[in-house]
Amino acid sequence: MSRGFLRGFGAAALVLFLLASFTPAVDLLGLLVIPDRPAERAEAIVVLGAGGVAPSGRLTDSSLRATMEGINLFHEGWAPLLVLSGGSGQLLRTEAETRAEFARQSGVPPAAIVIAGSARTTREEALKVRALLEPRGVRKILLVVDGPGAVRAMAVFERVGFEAVPSPWSESVTTDATPEERLTLLRSLAMEAIARLYYRLMGYV
Amino acid sequence: MFSLLLLLLPVATSVAVIRIARRAGPGQRGLGDAVRLVLELAGISTLFLVANLALGVAIVLAIRMLSTFFVSIYVLNDLSLVALSFLEGAVFFCWRRQSATRSDGD
Numbered sequence: 596m597s598r599g600f601l602r603g604f605g606a607a608a609l610v611l612f613l614l615a616s617f618t619p620a621v622d623l624l625g626l627l628v629i630p631d632r633p634a635e636r637a638e639a640i641v642v643l644g645a646g647g648v649a650p651s652g653r654l655t656d657s658s659l660r661a662t663m664e665g666i667n668l669f670h671e672g673w674a675p676l677l678v679l680s681g682g683s684g685q686l687l688r689t690e691a692e693t694r695a696e697f698a699r700q701s702g703v704p705p706a707a708i709v710i711a712g713s714a715r716t717t718r719e720e721a722l723k724v725r726a727l728l729e730p731r732g733v734r735k736i737l738l739v740v741d742g743p744g745a746v747r748a749m750a751v752f753e754r755v756g757f758e759a760v761p762s763p764w765s766e767s768v769t770t771d772a773t774p775e776e777r778l779t780l781l782r783s784l785a786m787e788a789i790a791r792l793y794y795r796l797m798g799y800v
Numbered sequence: 801m802f803s804l805l806l807l808l809l810p811v812a813t814s815v816a817v818i819r820i821a822r823r824a825g826p827g828q829r830g831l832g833d834a835v836r837l838v839l840e841l842a843g844i845s846t847l848f849l850v851a852n853l854a855l856g857v858a859i860v861l862a863i864r865m866l867s868t869f870f871v872s873i874y875v876l877n878d879l880s881l882v883a884l885s886f887l888e889g890a891v892f893f894c895w896r897r898q899s900a901t902r903s904d905g906d
Contacts, residue, residue: 596847598840605843617803715870774805786877789857793873 616774621781623770628784629742630749635760637674637737639709640665641724643717643748644681645741647690654693657741662694665739666701668762674737677703678728680711680720689713717748718799721755729756737762743780743787750800844896845889852885 615621642665646655654662658681669677677698681690689712698708709727714720728736735758740748745761752759772780794800817831856876863871 601843601847602836602839603843604846605839605841608842608846609839617806715872774803782877782879786874789853790873793857793861 615781616777619770619772621777621784622772624784625742625780628746628787630745630761632761634668634673634737634762635735637735637760638733639676639678639728639735640668640674640737640739640762641678641711641752642680642694642739643720643741643744644690644714647681648688648693652688652693654690654697658690658694659697661739661741662697663701664762666698666703668737668739669698669703669707675707676709676728676731676733677707678709678711678724678736680714680724682713682715717744717751718794721751721757724752725755725757734758735760741783743783744790747787747791747794747800751794754800841889841893844893845886848888848892849882849885852881852888856881 642661644658645661646657648658649655653659662679665677665679668674679691679694679698681694689710691710691712695708695710699705711720711723711727714723724736734756736752738745738748738752738759739762749759749761791800853876857873860871860873860875863869
């Protein structure tokens with residue numbers, strides 16, 4: 596490989612790094628990609644898996660935040676059912692079961708909670724949730740999902756027959772983020788782009 | 801928003817350049833060469849990062865397809881991969897330069 600090519604490639608990478616860190620370019624990309632629609636009334640709130648359970652047996656920060664978002668939506672009356680998802684990991688209780696206990700402690704009636712454990716991917720979650728909600732006649736769902744993953748999750752759930760309304764729980768993207776926050780967002784967007792490409796190739800969306 | 805970091809780098813770099821130029825006197829040409837070498841190192845490291853990511857995705861998908869194990873693609877979403885790719889790039893860069901220097905000497 597020639598030195599000229601390597602220098603050009605290196606210069607492009609450094610320019611991209613500087614643009615991503617010190618300009619609002621990534622923030623604007625986030626605003627374009629992450630849906631920012633107001634919540635709509637639905638038949639169920641579905642909280643997707645987000646980080647699982649820590650070795651201590653407690654929910655991880657991201658999982659807890661998503662669960663709290665779902666509980667808040669439930670208490671505000673956006674839907675009568677709260678579906679909590681999240682696979683098993685290596686612990687005795689699944690993320691979904693741990694979330695359900697937290698929801699009960701937060702005042703959600705047990706009859707309103709649906710546990711959708713054991714799914715490992717967004718597609719598996721969609722199939723699992725469909726198996727649980729189809730017999731109840733639920734079609735319109737409010738999807739609580741991390742910001743960058745919202746578009747793919749919506750497409751996957753709509754593919755299996757739901758009408759999905761997004762409720763992204765990530766902190767809202769602003770144009771005055773710190774360089775580190777911007778790089779973190781860029782990383783999330785890049786991973787999501789890879790995941791979306793894979794889902795498209797597999798025909799899941 | 802104005803970032804303090806953007807002010808720190810040019811100031812620290814300028815001070816270092818002035819001091820070193822006064823002591824050792826590498827001149828402007830030496831600095832230009834150094835910038836070109838850094839760009840080359842950045843290019844090699846970025847190539848390694850892209851290659852590592854592509855290989856990682858391929859391995860994760862192969863494990864999922866060929867076995868009953870499940871590996872999340874998010875294992876690749878780790879900052880240490882950037883640092884390791886930079887180290888790979890640095891070693892490869894030094895090795896390339898050493899080889900070039902040896903062949904120039906022969």
